[in-house]
Amino acid sequence: MILKILFVEPPKDYWFLMGEYLPPPTALLVLAAYIEQRLPDIEISILDCQAEEKDFEGVRQYIESFSPTIVASSGFTCNAYTCARVAEITKKVNEDIVTIVGGQHFSFTPEESLNDFPEIDYIIRGEGEKTLVELIKALDNGNDIAKVKGLSFRHNHNIIHTPPQPLIKNLDTLPYPAYHLVEKNIKKYHFTMMAGKNTRYMILEGSRGCSYKCSFCTQWRHWMGVWRTKSSKRIVDEMEYFNERFGGEYMWFTDDNFSYNNRAKELWQELRQREFTNDITWFLQARTDDIVKHPDLVAKLQDVGNNWILTGVENNSPAILKDFKKEVHVNDAYQAIKILNDNDIFSQAMFVTGSRQDTAESIEQLRQFSLDLGTDLALYTVLTPYPGTEIYENAFTNGWIEDMNYANYDMIHAIMPTETLSRSQLQEELYHCYKDYYGSISRNITSLFSRKKIKKRVYRHMAGKAVLRNLRRMI
Numbered sequence: 303m304i305l306k307i308l309f310v311e312p313p314k315d316y317w318f319l320m321g322e323y324l325p326p327p328t329a330l331l332v333l334a335a336y337i338e339q340r341l342p343d344i345e346i347s348i349l350d351c352q353a354e355e356k357d358f359e360g361v362r363q364y365i366e367s368f369s370p371t372i373v374a375s376s377g378f379t380c381n382a383y384t385c386a387r388v389a390e391i392t393k394k395v396n397e398d399i400v401t402i403v404g405g406q407h408f409s410f411t412p413e414e415s416l417n418d419f420p421e422i423d424y425i426i427r428g429e430g431e432k433t434l435v436e437l438i439k440a441l442d443n444g445n446d447i448a449k450v451k452g453l454s455f456r457h458n459h460n461i462i463h464t465p466p467q468p469l470i471k472n473l474d475t476l477p478y479p480a481y482h483l484v485e486k487n488i489k490k491y492h493f494t495m496m497a498g499k500n501t502r503y504m505i506l507e508g509s510r511g512c513s514y515k516c517s518f519c520t521q522w523r524h525w526m527g528v529w530r531t532k533s534s535k536r537i538v539d540e541m542e543y544f545n546e547r548f549g550g551e552y553m554w555f556t557d558d559n560f561s562y563n564n565r566a567k568e569l570w571q572e573l574r575q576r577e578f579t580n581d582i583t584w585f586l587q588a589r590t591d592d593i594v595k596h597p598d599l600v601a602k603l604q605d606v607g608n609n610w611i612l613t614g615v616e617n618n619s620p621a622i623l624k625d626f627k628k629e630v631h632v633n634d635a636y637q638a639i640k641i642l643n644d645n646d647i648f649s650q651a652m653f654v655t656g657s658r659q660d661t662a663e664s665i666e667q668l669r670q671f672s673l674d675l676g677t678d679l680a681l682y683t684v685l686t687p688y689p690g691t692e693i694y695e696n697a698f699t700n701g702w703i704e705d706m707n708y709a710n711y712d713m714i715h716a717i718m719p720t721e722t723l724s725r726s727q728l729q730e731e732l733y734h735c736y737k738d739y740y741g742s743i744s745r746n747i748t749s750l751f752s753r754k755k756i757k758k759r760v761y762r763h764m765a766g767k768a769v770l771r772n773l774r775r776m777i
């Protein structure tokens with residue numbers, strides 16, 4: 303039988319805080335490439351609803367015309383319902399089509415999701431590549447599905463969870479993401495605030511996982527607490543490929559924890575040897591303490607294109623940081639932001655409000671702290687109990703979660719009250735964080751007339767009326 307697999311990036315809402323953007327559907331590109339490599343006889347199509355401006359009716363029509371044997375989609379917690387909707391539409395077109403979902407959210411809610419969404423046939427937990435290939439082979443050959451590791455599915459009114467799939471040992475063995483399958487959309491991928499509307503934007507996976515264990519984070523558990531990197535040679539090959547083959551000019555490293563010590567020098571050497579300067583620019587995420595330990599490497603990578611770093615400052619309270627198990631000190635934040643600013647790297651700091659012990663006063667202190675830090679961009683979030691995190695387990699056990707609508711799990715909707723603040727008060731506090739930061743006339747004037755092009759662009763968005771209006775509406 304000829305197998306046909308359709309990957310669907312469902313229609314979904316934008317995260318208005320980061321402005322206007324259209325990211326490539328990376329997880330699906332990575333999976334599609336692996337299938338091409340391992341199962342070359344399968345016909346593959348990727349429907350990127352954002353890029354192709356398709357709504358759910360468009361998804362239905364595409365499924366009818368492509369007539370796949372399998373439909374697979376991916377989404378974060380806040381997009382989980384859209385994936386389920388794709389599965390539902392698929393089954394309405396033809397109930398024999400096999401529906402598969404994966405990614406962080408489904409990996410941590412297999413029982414709940416299979417119960418809530420009867421239209422989902424299989425959930426692939428954790429790393430997707432090997433399990434997806436093994437599942438397709440088992441479906442095609444009629445082999446025992448229960449032997450495929452990393453899978454959850456229904457069987458005779460029970461839900462079966464097979465043991466975890468071991469991780470791929472060497473990430474260099476992965477093929478390049480299948481950007482060629484979305485070539486018609488390539489010109490559309492962009493991130494206006496970060497790189498400008500006309501700069502071609504691509505997403506590059508340099509590593510997977512993290513060896514820290516923060517209580518609010520899904521990533522370390524999703525990747526089994528292990529940090530694995532591609533080699534520097536492979537990363538730079540991929541950057542060159544993106545640039546030469548597809549015109550990629552701005553690259554977002556997906557790495558949750560860049561980890562300078564383990565790779566930055568080698569990466570810098572590789573990039574310098576191949577004469578990378580600032581024609582290709584790129585973004586990374588690093589811990590504050592790691593930046594502080596390696597100011598020299600931070601500077602070196604700036605020379606070869608790294609122009610934006612996001613760092614998780616999270617909070618000014620040592621007690622809250624301890625609760626988060628973040629293992630950083632408040633002082634690291636000051637030093638890290640100074641290092642970025644001194645090196646002309648755009649500094650983005652993330653802050654978390656809404657811890658159980660947070661009060662109006664403690665959030666006011668966080669606001670003051672964030673103003674003092676001197677970061678180029680401050681993004682304030684609300685502690686969100688993502689399934690799979692320690693925070694979720696704690697909140698669930700204690701009955702703190704008041705909003706079970708996953709569409710709101712986007713880090714800016716208050717999902718739980720604190721001991722002293724209701725959800726709506728917390729939402730108001732979040733609004734005030736943005737109002738104080740981006741409503742400041744002197745800050746806006748300095749930023750809008752900054753010599754840094756990125757800063758001007760970012761402030762045009764952040765200080766515009768839309769961000770505050772949207773946040774105000776959420777109260």
Ligand code: B12
Pocket residue numbers: 314315316317320323325326327328329330332333374375376377378379380381402403404405406407426428429430431434505507519520521554555556557558688689711712713
């Ligand atoms: C790039 C990125 C973005 C980009 C664009 C993402 C996009 N395509 O829409 C932007 C900046 C827009 C963004 C926005 C947001 N993001 Co974001 N983002 C990422 C980041 C850094 C990389 C994603 C990626 O491409 N990874 C590489 C791929 C290959 O990994 P993967 O998705 O995990 O896929 C593997 C497996 O999970 C599995 N798999 C995944 N899907 C599927 C599907 C099938 C069928 C199968 C079989 C397997 C499978 O197989 C893959 C290969 O092994 C991740 C962190 C990370 N490192 O992954 C956060 C992350 C996904 N984002 C997150 C969040 C919370 C958000 C926001 C809500 C808020 C925010 N603070 O940014 C918004 C939501 C936007 C929206 N409304 O959709 C969280 C999600 C947590 C959760 N449980 O939901 C993450 C995990 C970050 C974190 N540390 O917590 N994000």
Ligand code: SF4
Pocket residue numbers: 511512513514515516519520521522558559589614628
């Ligand atoms: S928040 Fe960052 S440092 Fe902490 S576990 Fe997640 S990826 Fe690692």
